[in-house]
Amino acid sequence: MKATPLQRLLATVFGWIVALLLFFPIAWMILTSFKSERDAISSHLVFDPTFESYHEVFARADYLTFALNSIIVSVGGTALALLFAIPAAYAMAFHPTHRTRGTLLWMLSTKMLPPVCVLVPIYLLFRTAGLLDTTSGLVMIYALMNLPIVVWMLFTFYKEVPNEILEAGRMDGAKTAGEVWFLLLPLTLPGVASTGLLSLILCWNEAFWSLNLTSASAAPLTAFIASFSSPEGLFFAKLSAASTMAVAPILVFGWFSQRQLVQGLTFGAVK
């Protein structure tokens, strides 16, 4: 059944409305960041754009340190997760046993545990191990947090590689490590890349653990935003400016990698 031009027009309009609705909070945040503190709480739509709040944000906090911490923990967490997930997914995809299914579901079920439930034990563990407010502690938490998702995505990508290709490699004398490194990884590189990208974005946006486990020296950008919410009343312009600066890098990154990301997500995992 073909859609008439009117129906196509309606679908387009509807699509745009939904897209704008989703984008509205971000647009509002960016707009507010250019307002003065007085304009930010007034109900007038017209305002004089000013960089005042950006100046104050830069003066009050060291943006680059926070940004560097964010990059370190995101990249580190993703790398660590991939390091463990690639062998795990390989084993489960190509050498399944009757427990593989249960293992996969069990891994996924840990993702359904609200992180706040384990806040107390993890906090106490970190305190005892001296990992509070260190980037290495955050890297570990992020890697563990993303491990189920990463394993699941890699598993679905590996599933699409025919076993015969690996067998041929084995016939030519490849050991397990060579099999993974020279055959499997090149074949599933788009999948591994989009898994890594997703994990990177999830790490960057993660706020619960970074707010609770860091205070100063290892604090990523989420803590940077939180430091601008003051108890004696909110300064919306400064808060918006800080938030805009915190999401800008990942927004640009996501913009450039969106093709890769969408391709990876639609080809493999979500089926």
Add this chain to the structure above:
Amino acid sequence: MFAQFFFITLPHLSRAIGVVIMIETIFLLTVFAEIFVTTSGGPGNATTNLAFLIYARALLQYDIGGASAGGVVAIILANIVAFFLVRSIAHRLEV
């Protein structure tokens, strides 16, 4: 067109919609950062949810026992949803 959507497309999406609803329920059960940054659980306790309550108990009032009890309640709440979620995912998982 609308009949096609309501009687054919939507019923076929029902399982996916169910999974999305359950996943979102689990995630939204423990919203934390938004509350932490904007209202800090206030005014009074008006915007304190379970996640923020546990945080406040553990790290602001140093009531480790109370926070742990809250954690157990949160696990039970999430598990009720997760039980159905895992079942509906396990259905389709082929290994």
